[in-house]
Amino acid sequence: MSKFTDYQFQPFLREAIQGLGFESPTPIQKEIIPLILRGTSAIGQAHTGTGKSHSFLIPIVERTDSSTDNVQAVIVAPTRELATQLFDELSKLTKETDIRSSLLIGGTDKERSASRLKSNPHIVVGTPGRIQYMVESGALLIHTAKILVIDEADLAFDMGFIEDIDKFASKMPADLEMYVFSATIPENLKPFLNKYMESPAHVKIGKRKSFTEGMRYSLVPVRGMQREKKLLQVVEGITPYLAIIFTNTRRNADALADFMAESGIKVGKIHGDLSPRERTRMMKRIRDLEFEYIVATDLAARGIDIPGVSHVINYELPDELEFFIHRVGRTARAGLEGTAITLYDPSEEDKIIRIEAMGIPFVHEEVKNGEWVEVKERHARKRRTKQLDDIDRKAIAFVRKPKKVKPGYKKKMAKQIEDIKKRERRIKRKK
Structure with a gap:
């Protein structure tokens, strides 16, 4: 699809997209929107500024049935700001419709948030900890939600939120559709993805722009x-x-x-x-x-x-x-x-x-x-002082300071650097 008008969206959504000034979908939107419309789980790798948010918000709104009283999609972001930003964009797409959405983020009164959920929202946007609290307390029923979106998944992993996500994801349907968006896919995140995603589509859009560009x-x-x-x-x-x-x-x-x-x-x-x-x-x-x-x-x-x-x-x-x-x-x-x-x-x-x-x-x-x-x-x-050659630079760049330092970590790092330098010099001599 080269234009948003080429999609067979509902009239209210077409008007909302036009109101946002969107004419043509970005590369990640071209790839992700059809996958979500078909219900195909996917991993999307793209950097900020590529139109990633609307690649999942638009098709989720299109698929939402406002005539039912069930939660149909859960969208998770690792920080309050990101969640609020997504909720604001979602609200622009659903204004003047019967689609109900709720923002659940930390730092707000839990009881007040729970009272607002007396009528189930169709779409939930929030941070992992607050969503998990609402599910655990029985205020939010997500067993009907077939769509789970995790935005900035690598940051969610770094911040230790995957455990919370795992807890409430396990209460969602067996045929759960999961859409994971992340600039990178850390190795330690893969077991979680494999647990919920079977042969997902993998969309990787563009390389990070050159560090020297502009x-x-x-x-x-x-x-x-x-x-x-x-x-x-x-x-x-x-x-x-x-x-x-x-x-x-x-x-x-x-x-x-x-x-x-x-x-x-x-x-x-x-x-x-x-x-x-x-x-x-x-x-x-x-x-x-x-x-x-x-x-x-x-x-x-x-x-x-x-x-x-x-x-x-x-x-x-x-x-x-x-x-x-x-x-x-x-x-x-x-x-x-x-x-x-x-x-x-x-x-x-x-x-x-x-x-x-x-x-x-x-x-x-x-x-x-x-x-x-x-x-x-x-x-x-x-x-x-000592001139650093390519081997020195490579060794220094490769060895990272541990996240939790212990006594003697500097000596350990120095030894690792020396070991890498020796290995690289042996390889160089053989060549």
């Missing part, structure tokens, strides 16, 4: 200076349309937002400790362009749609370096250009090397009197 990566040393003061220097040197500043913890996000506000900068913030009402209000203010700067945790790096981000600033390097890619992916979207600025201390050199090994081309820079100046100190220091 992007500039600035690497700014902190050295002895306080990180907050260095950030203020950076802020003086940019004029963003919208900049997201990433920290690693909620506490650091609060502290940095307070510091920036005290320095006269109007700043918003997004993290998991905000109440649902606060986060809804904050997202509206962000979309209304009240702020030039937003301080955020990695929650905002996955899936949340914040349009118009021109700059990403890594105030702290993430512990999981894959999140570096998710962070910088917030900018240079829809054909626009973007800038990623990373503050680093020389003690974090190993992380920088690993990020470079992922294909990130840093430019080493300083901000002086509001002007950006390229500097050579980092590379010069590397030349004065």
